[in-house]
Amino acid sequence: MGMKKSVIAALFLVLILLPASSLMATSVYKVGGIFSSTGRASFLGDPEKKTMEMMVEKINAEGGIDGHMLEAVIYDSEGDPAKAVSAVNKLIHKDKVLAIVGPSTTPTTLAIVNFVERAQVPLISCAAGVKITTPVKPWVFKTAQSDLLAVAAVYQHMKNAGIKKIGILTVSNSFGESGKMQLLDQAQDFGIEVVQVESFGAKDTDTTTQLTKIKAASPDAIVCWGTNPGPAVVAKNVKQLKIDIPLYQSHGVASPKFIELAGDAAEGIILPTGKILVTELLDDKDSQKKILEGYQTDYSAKFNSNVSGFGGYAFDAVNMLANALKGSNGDKNKIRLALENTRNHVGATGEFNFSDKDHNGLSPEAFVMVEIKNGTWKLID
Amino acid sequence: MYALADCFRLKRQNGSDMDDNKIKNRIEHAVFICIILVLGLFTQNTYYLQIMTFIGINTLLALGLNMLIGYAGQISLGHAAFYGIGAYTTAILSGTFGISPWLSLLCAIGVAVLIAFVVGLPTLRLSGYYLGMGTLGFGMIVNILFREWSSVTGGSSGFVGIPVLEAGKVSFMSGQNYFFLVWGVVLGAILMCRRILASRMGRALRSIHDGEKASLAVGVNTHYLKLQIFMFSASLGAVAGFLYAHFVLFISPESFGFMVSVKMVTMVVIGGMASVWGALLGASLLTLLPEVLHGFAEYEMIVFGLILMVVMIFMPQGLTRGFLDMYEKARKKRQ
Amino acid sequence: MQEIIQYLFSGITTGAIYAVIAVGLSMLYSSTELINFAHGEFVMIGAMSMVTFWVHMALPLPVAIGCTLALGCALGLLFERFAIRTARNPQPIVLVIITVGASIFLRGTGMIVWGKDPFSVPPFSNHESLEIFGAALLPQSIWIVAAALLLAGGIHFFLKRTLTGKAMVASAVNQKAAWLSGIPPERMAVLAFAISTGCGAVAGIFIAPVTMSSYDMGTILGLKGFCAAMIGGLGSLWGAFAGGILLGVLESLGAGLISSGLKDAIAFILLLLILYVRPGGLFSAKEAKRF
Structure with missing residues (x-):
């Protein structure tokens, strides 16, 4: 009985280990x-x-x-x-x-x-x-x-909107970290002061603590730099805490999925994106359209x-x-x-x-x- | 091949007057060296050489952890921390400060052993799941440090600029050179583990595994012994980290996270606890499996999980023992 | 001051999530002495099933919860029967690796069934967040805390007051003696497993609305739950509950007052300190023992 089981287990292993055959073709x-x-x-x-x-x-x-x-x-x-x-x-x-x-x-x-x-x-x-x-x-x-360009686009928009002080909230992975670096590096060029820097884990269920801390520093706007699903949690939490300042997101969430995830909380969020997301809205003269x-x-x-x-x-x-x-x-x-x-x-x-x-x-x-x-x-x- | 034949001749001639076990070990080592030489010299394809180099690095990890889990019976769910400490120490010292990598190897081992001492002192007083959780917590903290201390470690984007290893005119860049370097270290580690196991310390270790209280009663300073093994296994981890860093020339915190710790434990358990060759087998399997499973694409995780479960359900002693048992049974049946 | 209260609220919400997960783990440990590393995956299955049953199939909320719960329990049953009981050598480390294998298997299955994208689930009750001392409290947080309390209380009642529950405790204390007095240990183990994975599914059901659900959400939640159960003392239900809340609150305070990047590190440092000072956990009378 036990023998049989082992044989089956071994056979199973061998089957699994058989390498997938690859096709050869010329030219x-x-x-x-x-x-x-x-x-x-x-x-x-x-x-x-x-x-x-x-x-x-x-x-x-x-x-x-x-x-x-x-x-x-x-x-x-x-x-x-x-x-x-x-x-x-x-x-x-x-x-x-x-x-x-x-x-x-x-x-x-x-x-x-x-x-x-x-x-x-x-x-x-x-x-x-x-x-x-x-x-x-x-x-x-x-x-x-590069995130370099994305940050520049966000900051240019802020400058035009007269935003001087911002709080930033980035996800703790390479995307968020690279974004954070660019946000801090370029702030001065646009006359923007970063008053609070916070981060959240990619799988965090809640970010109200970080947002409360940012709110306490009373910035003019919040920038969240991350990829789905974290930023959707942030968007929801901003609504729940009734923080009434503009929320900027990164191109990392530029997909319809983000709107689906954040629901009502997505309203009013500003973000940079490649033109792909807004193809229909582009001018007919745009070469990319x-x-x-x-x-x-x-x-x-x-x-x-x-x-x-x-x-x-x-x-x-x-x-x-x-x-x-x-x-x-x-x-x-x-x-x-x-x-x-x-x-x-x-x-x-x-x-x-x-x-x-x-x-x-x-x-x-x-x-x-x-x-x-x-x-x-x-x-x- | 001649060397192999020599070994067998040696066995036949001296079998009567030498300790049987010793001969068996020597033969095993000779066969091992032959296999490495054959594989290293006749494999031309860099891809296969690289896979085997990774197997070597993983074998080092499994060997170290096997001493702790297999022989001393102490679990660690945070061993990837030492792997990472080795890698980051050498990366920072040789990459940022331009110190010779060989010197930084010593530092890496030193740092790992020191941290193992400081952490092991209180942690090894725990046992069972509590020890598992304690080591897990330690591993998580170290990983978060790698990620958050970005001015030094490069943060989650990783550390770029690790120099290539060089010794005189030999550059450890080509697949073959690195292959021999790694497997040379593995051989050294195997010999060291066996030396330790054959010593008084080894016997004391196994006594802890079988019953900590009993060994305490017969005068074994169990805590001190566990700590020593913990430090030894940490140093092997650091060496593996060093080899990994100078091979890939890039490191990031993900390569030393919780899942890596779990993978290390899996290597030890699947291969077979308390067996040096088990560590080798486990490391080979867990390195090769994902390569082979590529064909399954989306189903890779399901298949991998299933294999893990099936092996543990039917061969709880690990594959080494499992196959040996099967062989024995088949032989008995024939008789 | 207002911030501190907000940190506390946030901490209690997250803490209650950890607590529900920890209660399930602790319950299993107290009746089988096993830690299920796939527990987080059952949380994932709970949350993702809610997406399927409630959001996609638009079943009424109680029905969706019922279906999810049934699924969680059934999977736990199958898991115990086919993976745990068939194990030839139920040494703890072997069982741990089996559950690790199961967690990878379940995660892979989740990925195939639900895809790689995250999903969101609407809150159970559509109220504005409450304002207390200028800090916002989400209605869903109250749901979660209530669920955690109910679950811990219910299991406590079950184990201490019902015959089956007492039999379960008995078979955990001494399996042979329990068997001699007519308690079927296998049935007890299977029951314990089903209840425990059911708890996991409950955790998933209640956290789905506060966060985003995806096939890989389980690992870190399972770990945090494990952490909470340890802090409270393995095997103690109320310990697990308190451990979860404590972990959540300290994490939140740590993130708020020290650094959010080090939030997880703070949780684990706390764990280590408790393990060093009081190895059995805060609320456990039992001494920490071997596997």
């Missing part, structure tokens, strides 16, 4: 993807992964690149730096990809930067952190707007869900990579040079102008400020 351009499609940052990685799959399918349907089909090898980093390192080595040395898109978060990107530099494989990250492309590393690019509409139609047709700005990062990365692959003959250095010489590329996130000094290539125009009104977004100015 394809292999590109890698590392996204945190599960885990804490899955709200970033999931749309990014889907977008990449969709784009590759589309490029192949149109005949591939110079006659080569594209093949995407995508791994899940789960937002864990160690897993990202293992994935990047697998992509470089086992799958032998020409270039890599992702990862989705700043720590996972920073963790693999050394490996792609050493192996000389182009990387286009979808993470926000400024540290990724400053100082410039030859093989590392990124498509996500057409591209955004195309992406949205494709994405919702395929996945039956709305696009988010995060998927847009992967959209731009894959597009620019596809352009760079043209005529490269699979030479990584040529791909890198082509990426670096990308100019005036209008993408979902903004207009990219890469150079040897700038591997992010976006200008402050990549952000617009929106306010949440009647459960939907409204463009400001």
Whole structure:
């Protein structure tokens, strides 16, 4: 009896351990993807992964690149730096990809930067952190707007609204921390004084304590820097404590999910966002509008869900990579040079102008400020 | 391969006049060295070398924790703290202050041992779930420090700028060099653990595991002994952290959180408690499993959880013992 | 002064959440001497089921609560029957790893069933927040505190006043003696498990409206609950309750008066201090013992 059980257990193990077979194909351009499609940052990685799959399918349907089909090898980093390192080595040395898109978060990107530099494989990250492309590393690019620009957009709006004193409340992960650094660094340039700095845990159930402390410092506005779901809790708590000053949020919550989570409490919140969120509201002359509409139609047709700005990062990365692959003959250095010489590329996130000094290539125009009104977004100015 | 054959010849010749156990150990070590040499010299693919390097680092962690859990019978749910202390100490000293990494290795061990002493002194008086919770709390506090002390540790965005290890003209950058460095350290650690276990201290340790009060009664200073083992296991953790930091060249608090502590305990228990090779097996399995489970994509967590449960339900002694038992039973049946 | 009162209110709300979770853990410990590391996942299942039953299927609130509770208990039953009882060698560390495995399994299942996005649940009663001394108190906080009190009281009554409850205590004190006097220990264990995971689901039901629910919310809640149960003294129901409130209040005061970044550290430092000074927890007469 006991014997039988053990045998079953062992058989079960063997079955599980059988490696997933991989398909081999000739004359394809292999590109890698590392996204945190599960885990804490899955709200970033999931749309990014889907977008990449969709784009590759589309490029192949149109005949591939110079006659080569594209093949995407995508791994899940789960937002864990160690897993990202293992994935990047697998992509470089086992799958032998020409270039890599992702990862989705700043720590996972920073963790693999050394490996792609050493192996000389182009990387286009979808993470926000400024540290990724400053100082410039030859093989590392990124498509996500830096928090530097987001903070500048928020502060510009505050300056126009005559806000002088602010309290800031950031989530205690890399996104919040990077935001906090930028908020503190740039405050002086806009004549703004930060009177109270607080933080909250990504899984905190309540933030009234921090808000009470901020309220006591009597600021003119509160800035909350975080990614869902924490900021929705903050928004609710602000309403519950009847704090009657403007609440600014970051581009980290720029998705319809935030309005759904915060409900009534979302009313009146001001935040910076990529244009993707407000495509319909954009002026017809806006060069990005057409591209955004195309992406949205494709994405919702395929996945039956709305696009988010995060998927847009992967959209731009894959597009620019596809352009760079043209005529490269699979030479990584040529791909890198082509990426670096990308100019005036209008993408979902903004207009990219890469150079040897700038591997992010976006200008402050990549952000617009929106306010949440009647459960939907409204463009400001 | 010759070395392997030599070992067997050695066994046949000297089997009668040498202590059986000693020979068995020597053979095991020789086989182990051979396997490492073969794997290291013939694996060209950097990806596989890197996976095996991670296995080595995890083996160090499991070895240290196994001394504590498997032999001394004391649980720790916060051991990733020492792993992190090792990594952060060397990162800060060699990265920020430009001290030679080898010197910072010594500092890392020193800091870990010191902290283990200070924390272990009151904590090891606890037992059972209370000890588990005490160590868990310690692990959480250390992790929060890594995160919040951002001016020094780089905060949750992580620490960038850890130098590559160098010894003379040899740079420990290529996969092979680092592979041999890590597995050399693992071999040293295995020998050290076995030395300790064979000593008087080892016997005293096992007596604590079997019954703390009884061993106290026969004159074993249990608290002091537990503290020593705790410090030893912390130092192995710190060495593993050092190796991790100079391999990946980037560290962030997430790599040393609560789930990592749990993973370490799992390695020890799955592999088989109170067994040096069990630690190796557990570390290998838990490092390889996620790689293999990639194929399951969304279902990875479910499968991983199931495996953990199934192994523990049917082979509570760990896989090493579980497989040995199965083998024994099968043999008996045949006879 | 006004701030301090607000900190206290916030602390009591969070503390009551910890308390409900801790009561479930403590109840299981007192009757089986087992700590269930998957307890936080049952909280998650409670909260997420509320999303399904109440928000998506639009069932009436009492029905939704009933369904969620039934689901929590049923899963606990299955868990005990298939994972805990089949274990060949119920050594505590083995059981701990089994429950850890179960927590990963349940989290993975939650991710498949409910997806990766967080959800929000409306409050049970749509009142404005009450103002007391200029500090705001949420109606949902009162719900949570009431739930915690009711739960601890109910279980206390069950264990001390009903025959089944007394049998359960008896089988926890000495299983063989209990068996000799005709108490079926397996049935007691299964019952204890179902009640405990049911408590977890209750915690989920009541906290869903104050916070956002997602498949990975359970781990940290489970840990905090564990922490609270330890502070109060494992196995003591009222200790768990008091431990939870104390933990919540001190966390909130720590965040308010010292630093919000160190909030969690403060909770764990408190835990360590209590373990060092009074290893059995604040309210436990029993001495801390081995597994």
